[in-house]
Amino acid sequence: MPYLHQWRPALRGSLPHLELGREPTPVRPLPALGGERNGIWLKDESGFGDGGWGGNKVRKLEWLLPDVKGKGRKTILTFGGLGTNWGLATALYAREQGIDTALALIDQPRDEHVEAQLGRLEASGATIHFTRTKNRTIALAPWLIGRHMSGLKPPYILPSGGSSPLGSLGYVETAFEIADQVRAGELPEPGWVVVPTGSGGTAAGLSLGLSLSGLDTRVLGVIVTEHLRLDDQAIRKLAGKSAALLRKRGADFEEPELRHEMTSDWMGETYGAPTPESERATELARADGLELDPVYTAKAMAALLARSESGEFGEKPVLFVNTNGPR
Ligand SMILES: Cc1ncc(COP(=O)(O)O)c(C=O)c1O
Incomplete structure (x- = not known):
């Protein structure tokens, strides 16, 4: 099977796409957080978007806004x-x-x-x-x-977080971008990619894209809300719909093996409420010059640190995706 990322120009050509941000977003190690353990790396999406803000939302809007326009809404x-x-x-x-x-x-x-x-x-x-x-x-x-x-x-109705099958393609592309960065030697192949999950499009897109890109990388989705069903099956369903959309537009690939795990152990009391672990993660990340937000990225980092400290991630490095792009 050819890696789908080699087919990426065709993806762009077959579905309307609007460039709203400049890729690739940078990757760098987080030495203070990683310490003596296996490396913790950052893919920093915070500056993605014209004007340098928007983060993961803009990745989705690049695919969604042309569809809104195309449908005359x-x-x-x-x-x-x-x-x-x-x-x-x-x-x-x-x-x-x-x-x-x-x-x-x-x-x-x-x-x-x-x-x-x-x-x-x-x-x-x-x-x-x-x-x-x-x-x-x-x-x-x-x-x-x-x-x-x-x-x-x-009106054009979009689910919260823009996590429709079309919006999730933004993170299929990001996964291709990660694979390119691994192949260019900018980043070691991660064993895991860790992302906060609020509506599922980021985790689903990454799970599909990493599988299609040929990397042997798993996704850990850290659920931060109780308002939506975001378990393994829900993410699988969304990724499956994005895959169907790609096929409909001419992509030719076998059934992808989706490798994601979802956890709600780090949400705390409710959506938006901080936890002692998320506050600790925020403090620790500052030593690496990384500013986390309390609702999403701090909880994802809390999960990452706990698993890293207990050795659950295994030997390979871990990649944290900073999805937050404050204005
Ligand atoms: C900063 C930030 N990170 C992560 C997410 C979650 O991404 P998703 O909605 O694709 O699960 C959101 C959701 O809006 C967000 O604002």
Whole structure:
């Protein structure tokens, strides 16, 4: 089977793609965190996106926004918590393409970080609906769709985090990029890639892409929310839908062997609530010049450190993906 990354130009050619960030994003070792143990490496997505912000959301929007435009939709309707990074990136990157955004937001613990993000969301030009809970959001869906019709066209509905089969292709590509960096000698082949998981597209895309790229690397998805089902099977299903989309567009590959593991052991009390381990991880990462966010990356790093300290990752290096790209 030819490595799909060799077929990458065709991927770009067969599905509309909009370049919003510059790749490849950098990789570097984290010596303070890795210490004497097997190396811990960083793939730093924080600067991905025009203007140097956006992180993992922009990878997805590169594939999603052309589809919105291609379908002639004028508004995106999407979902998140009060401090949604996804909502902010969508509102601002879509606006540049002449597309409006409507956000239905559910409650999460309000701290300084969330209040500041809410301020940015309000300034973004998005229409915000405070729907409070997941059940109320579902109940209000027909009204939300009606409210955001443009003529006869309904809004383009995107799941929270942009984790549709199409959006997840952003992380299939990132996996190809990691494989290229390994083959170029910039990074040793990781045994594991560790990512925070809030809606699943990042983990699913990486799991599919790493398998297609021919690397022998597993994905550890660190679940940070109780609002969505994000277990192994859910991620497998999403990756399978992305694979089907690629096949529909002409990619020819055998059934990929998906190698991911999901854990919710590091979420703590709820989405957005810090844990002693996430606070420790944040402190330790600073010694390597890495600033973590409390909701996503700090919890993923807490999981990484615990497994690394107990030797569970084995011999090979571990790659941490910094998905957070604050504005
Ligand atoms: C900073 C950050 N990291 C990770 C994630 C989770 O990625 P995914 O939604 O693809 O699981 C998000 C989700 O929005 C995020 O904002």
